Amino acid sequence: MKIKARSNNPLKKRARRGFRGFPVATVALYGPDDQHANKLVIGIINHEGAEPELRKWYSEDADIRSLPNIEAEIQTFIKQHGVLSVSMVDRIIGCPHEEGVDYADGETCPECPFWRSKDRFTGEMIS
16 A cells, blocks of 8 residues: 655645635646646635735746745735645646636647546546
């Protein structure tokens, strides 16, 4: 039986603690497939019902989760906002391109064929 090691990722550690109040940081990873993240988005929600303040990080050539300089920037951003809670899923949730910005509304991303037939939240095939 294989035992899964706990992550050393500070965001995942904070997310495991659960809700501790506002402000909350929501973290989402995006990539061309479900193995390589090249975009990370954090939304800071200051109080219930508030619109999130978004910040995005990109990496052209490396998985963004492996870049120490990005991790340091994220930690600084979260600290500046006095974040008490972190919420994130444990997987890449979709294509890094934005519908209506990088390609037309209602279409699929021409750059990321992997996501064309996948549900963004479950990763399962859709018909």
